[in-house]
Amino acid sequence: MIEIQDLHKSFGPLQVLKGIDLRLEHGKVLVIIGPSGSGKTTLLRCFNLLEIPDRGTLQLAGLRIDFTDNRQIPRKTVLSLRQKTGMVFQSYNLFPHMTSLGNVMEGQVTVQKRSREVAKKRGLELLAKVGLADKTESYPHQLSGGQQQRVAIARAMAVEPEVLLFDEPTSALDPELVGEVLKVIRQLAAEGMTMVIVTHEMKFAADVADTIILMDQGVILEQGTPQQVLRQTRNPRALQFLNRLIGEE
Amino acid sequence: MDDRKLHIFLDSLLPLFKAGVAYTIPLALVSFALGLLLAVVTALVRLSSWRIPQLIARFYVWVIRGTPLLVQLFIIFYGLPSVGIVLDPFIAAVIGFTLSVGAYSSEVVRAAILSIHKGQWEAAFSVGMTRVQALRRIILPQAARVSVPPLSNSFISLVKDTSLAASITYVEMFRTAQQITATTYEPLLLYCEAALFYLLFCSVLSVLQNMLERRFDRYSAR
Numbered sequence: 001m002i003e004i005q006d007l008h009k010s011f012g013p014l015q016v017l018k019g020i021d022l023r024l025e026h027g028k029v030l031v032i033i034g035p036s037g038s039g040k041t042t043l044l045r046c047f048n049l050l051e052i053p054d055r056g057t058l059q060l061a062g063l064r065i066d067f068t069d070n071r072q073i074p075r076k077t078v079l080s081l082r083q084k085t086g087m088v089f090q091s092y093n094l095f096p097h098m099t100s101l102g103n104v105m106e107g108q109v110t111v112q113k114r115s116r117e118v119a120k121k122r123g124l125e126l127l128a129k130v131g132l133a134d135k136t137e138s139y140p141h142q143l144s145g146g147q148q149q150r151v152a153i154a155r156a157m158a159v160e161p162e163v164l165l166f167d168e169p170t171s172a173l174d175p176e177l178v179g180e181v182l183k184v185i186r187q188l189a190a191e192g193m194t195m196v197i198v199t200h201e202m203k204f205a206a207d208v209a210d211t212i213i214l215m216d217q218g219v220i221l222e223q224g225t226p227q228q229v230l231r232q233t234r235n236p237r238a239l240q241f242l243n244r245l246i247g248e249e
Numbered sequence: 250m251d252d253r254k255l256h257i258f259l260d261s262l263l264p265l266f267k268a269g270v271a272y273t274i275p276l277a278l279v280s281f282a283l284g285l286l287l288a289v290v291t292a293l294v295r296l297s298s299w300r301i302p303q304l305i306a307r308f309y310v311w312v313i314r315g316t317p318l319l320v321q322l323f324i325i326f327y328g329l330p331s332v333g334i335v336l337d338p339f340i341a342a343v344i345g346f347t348l349s350v351g352a353y354s355s356e357v358v359r360a361a362i363l364s365i366h367k368g369q370w371e372a373a374f375s376v377g378m379t380r381v382q383a384l385r386r387i388i389l390p391q392a393a394r395v396s397v398p399p400l401s402n403s404f405i406s407l408v409k410d411t412s413l414a415a416s417i418t419y420v421e422m423f424r425t426a427q428q429i430t431a432t433t434y435e436p437l438l439l440y441c442e443a444a445l446f447y448l449l450f451c452s453v454l455s456v457l458q459n460m461l462e463r464r465f466d467r468y469s470a471r
């Protein structure tokens with residue numbers, strides 16, 4: 001279970017997160033939507049401490065971290081939390097000097113100290129799972145965006161995280177490549193992977209989410225099932241955001 | 250070219266080549282290897298948040314870049330004995346060139362590290378790597394690729410600069426040419442001959458640089 005309480009984060013004078021509370025049960029999918037600049041990426045990056053919150057608590061994979069008063073987080077805590085989370089970035093961020101397989105083996109070998117044989121076996125399994133069994137020896141620049149993002153998903157899974165974090169995994173992709181990435185994520189959801197996904201793909205969000213939160217200006221406007229958030233909200237700002245999305249589609 | 254000159258030219262080929270291979274190249278290689286190590290350490294210190302080491306690193310780069318290499322060599326070889334430090338010419342030359350390569354290349358390495366997109370650090374952190382692991386496995390290998398052309402330049406400059414070691418009695422290729430000149434009185438011939446050898450060595454290095462860059466191209470973006 002993941003639990004966040006009263007999370008605050010500022011960049012200088014700019015308050016980006018103004019008291020976020022949320023819970024996510026094991027095996028569930030949480031989708032975060034909201035207008036640009038509302039703090040979605042920042043919130044997601046707090047899950048694996050790429051951003052250190054100013055205030056609040058985070059509970060994840062048996063760790064409980066209290067950020068009160070900008071307290072220094074022990075290095076060991078940061079590292080073990082990051083091993084229990086995997087992240088998929090909007091711009092893939094694959095390691096360009098390693099093959100697909102190398103990318104998927106890297107965390108296992110360097111961080112988890114698995115033997116190369118074990119890491120390779122798992123790496124090949126994961127690449128097959130995301131449909132890239134024939135691209136294991138390709139370098140990132142030899143792959144399409146959709147293929148790169150699937151390698152990135154395999155890389156994030158390789159260290160056996162308890163939760164996968166996705167930051168707009170398809171928004172850098174050409175429209176015809178979006179489907180292949182979403183398919184992989186849907187499959188993971190069906191297998192019971194715990195996931196937190198920031199996305200603008202509303203149909204996908206409605207299908208895959210157990211819970212949706214709609215953020216605006218650093219707070220959660222609406223939180224609930226897709227039905228509750230997307231169909232039944234009465235919040236004027238939420239409606240404004242949703243109507244604009246529908247207008248675009 | 251008359252017969253005598255041709256003879257002197259041909260007779261000098263082997264001694265000059267030998268001096269180049271046995272003294273100039275080793276001096277350049279040892280100094281470059283040590284200098285590169287120093288450069289990486291200096292660059293990392295300058296990118297770190299340790300105040301005092303950072304000041305020392307900046308002071309070091311400032312002094313070495315702001316004073317002539319020849320003067321530095323003279324201080325090390327002719328100056329230090331007055332405080333009781335007497336160095337072998339080779340050691341003195343290695344120290345001088347290492348400090349020089351370290352200072353100049355630290356700027357190259359620093360810029361190369363800074364040129365790597367911060368998403369690479371974040372991807373490394375996201376799989377649980379420490380800073381040191383991220384640096385060693387993800388950042389430095391990519392920075393190395395970016396650094397090949399400027400560092401090759403430094404190395405080629407260094408090969409030529411080793412001729413300065415002649416002035417502190419290290420008998421490398423150029424000093425060998427000076428010695429032959431002293432007995433044959435053919436400065437134009439001998440110094441041009443030495444110049445040709447430097448040209449040859451540097452050309453070989455350029456070819457090696459190209460090969461290295463092509464090797465790295467395997468994974469570089471289109």
Ligand SMILES: Nc1ncnc2c1ncn2[C@@H]1O[C@H](COP(=O)(O)OP(=O)(O)OP(=O)(O)O)[C@@H](O)[C@H]1O
Nearest residue numbers: 011012014016034035036037038039040041042043
């Ligand atoms: N490192 C940073 N330093 C300063 N300001 C930042 C930093 N990161 C984010 N911000 C600011 O915080 C606010 C929220 O950014 P964030 O990236 O979390 O929004 P978002 O909801 O992900 O937006 P988008 O949909 O455009 O990705 C923005 O105003 C942004 O400019």
Ligand SMILES: [Mg+2]
Nearest residue numbers: 040041042167
């Ligand atoms: Mg964002």
